[in-house]
Amino acid sequence: MTRRETKPFGSAGRVLVAVAVLLAAVLAAVPATARAQVGIARGTVCSLEVEKCPAEGQGFHLALVARMDAAGKLTAVPALEDAVTETGIDPATFSEATDAQTLSAAASSYLGYVASGKGSFDEKDATVAGGKASFAGLEPGMYLLTADPATVGGSTYTALPNLVIVSRVDGSTYATDCQVEAKFEVRPAETQHNRVTKLxxxxxxxxxxxxxxxxxxxxxQLYQEVTLDASNNWTFAWDGEGNWSVREKDVPAGYTCSVLMTRGDSESGQDGMDFTLTNTAPTGKHENPRTPGSISNTGDPTSPVVPAALLCAGGVLVLLGLAGRRREEGRA
Incomplete structure (x- = not known):
């Protein structure tokens, strides 16, 4: 009987090992959220603490604009349906990965809808004490955060509206106790000159x-309803300090309306709030700016990376098999 001699790995064996290492590396690179989904337990209660508030006694307000399901997906509350339709900004496109600029732009567009629908958004109030404003008993979701202007020591502190998501992804779990830093504009206390313009x-x-x-x-509180048209150059101005917001009534069919909210300066003579309402016809032939709420999809378990790697590895194995068969036939 002839004893078959066992030889160490040849080139084919080394290639197989390399393929195995490649597959292991690709699978390890798949985000954890794609391999194991994190769920939010029913009845989860969250809290939010607004930090670095310089004006004691300043009032902060939260309004629930979207609820979060067990998988972390956001769905607009019924009271926000008009805003979603008329602005084209849907909370379903937001996530923890959405950048601050996109959230701020969406907050400006939602602000007037929340103000006009007082009592329909599960609102909560808090007062700054010790440099913090604390909210408790929050259900998971996305909230519009606003604050009343506060004047302290001759300076006025104004916080622009923002959208805050709770709970938040923390590794493989959801953090229910959340913090956010307040962002303020500080100006000398003076009469504000405000303006709204239609584009x-x-x-x-x-x-x-x-x-x-x-x-x-x-x-x-409704301050005033105004008509904008060509006779006033589609602009209205008013004076006074306040927690101002605007909403276009009955957005024309075929248009979406976005709101840009900025603050002017005393040197330009526009030292109050400046609102720009832009009505866009979606079918128009123009270059669209970045749509608020458009975000990159991260941690997608259907990412093409893994299938592509498996396909490549399979091709290598087929080629190795064909090469091995030819060598066997050549020896025969």
Missing amino acids: WQGDSASTRPQSVQVAIYNGD
């Missing part, structure tokens, strides 16, 4: 409405 995009003057109605709110 049109993607249409023509001959097809757009002759006028629009805009409601101006101070907090949740």
